[in-house]
Amino acid sequence: MNTSVRRLLVVDDEPFNLEIISEHLEGDHYDIVTAGDGEEAWSILKEASGEDFDALILDRMMPRLDGLELLKRIKQEARFRHLPVIMQTAAAAKEQVLEGIRNGAYYYLTKPFDGEVLATVVRAAVVDRLAWQEMAHAAAVEPHALRLLNDAHFRFQTLAEARQLAAAIATCLPDRPNAGLGLLEMFVNAVEHGNLGIALEEKAALLKAGRWEAEVGRRLALPEHRDKWVQVHYHHSGDAIVVHVRDDGPGFDWRAYLDFDPRRAFDPNGRGIALARQLCFPDLEYVGSGNEVRVTVRLAG
Secondary structure (H helix, E strand, O other), rough: OOOOOOOOEEOOHHHHHHHHHHOOOHHHHOOEEEEEEEEHHHHHHHOOOOOOEEEEEEEEOOOOOOOHHHHHHHOOOHHHHOEEEEEEEOOOOOHHHHHHOOOOOOOEOOOOOHHHHHHHHHHHOOOOOOOHHHHHHHHHHHHOOOHHEEEEEEEEHHHHHHHHHHHHHHOOOOOHHHHHHHHHHHHHHHHHHHOOOOOOHHHHHHHHHHHHHHHHHHHHHHHHOOOOOOOEEEEEEEOOEEEEEEEEOOOOOHHHOOOOOOOOOOOOOOOEEEEEEEEHHOOEEOOOOOOEEEEEEHHHH
């Protein structure tokens, strides 16, 4: 995993807020660039490449160019499409949160915010950004022999195996990086929630403590989990590719996670399934109790 210093752009018209945010994030050793309003931030971004920043912390209410309008500009630029935007706002009404989500702000902080919550949400956004970068690279260099398969079955247990398989299958799909990230969200969910029983709130606590991957590894080694697998069936029918994922867990109430829920916009996790649907898999459906999920990708003729 890339261990280089991650770079953040923090945008707020109040110098005191910029100072407080920087202080709260000192312990994670980010390279922080600040801007006093949306126009200044846009000027900085226009001079940047799509890889210059790993996350953007954005105040919603600002003069000249407010946070929502800047967010719209950012998401209209292909090079910034996958830049995580954390909206910090005192405007936390459901309609306002939904407006931000629809325009691509998947992470939220309410003012005034707790320093630990800020650090956890930023860490989650940066980890998601790194996952997308690694998936984009892996999907570009993975062998493409899988494209020759019409039907195949796979199984895996670990997060590393989930990443490898997601990258391999993504080489067969349009928009490889997005498809790979969407598959990875489903595969990881099958491991952590399905087979290992890590609940949403428990994962949030593990992320906050920086112990999530270590806990996944610990549970995988327990006798009760050693024979649990995630099964993946890949089928190419000519005009579509179907990927069917099944874990050995009891399932869950998946209906609450298919779309972005404003009530969970302020949590550091719980958005993976909705993100997979929005980015690349509109034909995503759960089967039965929720321990099976199927995506259908239509291929251009």
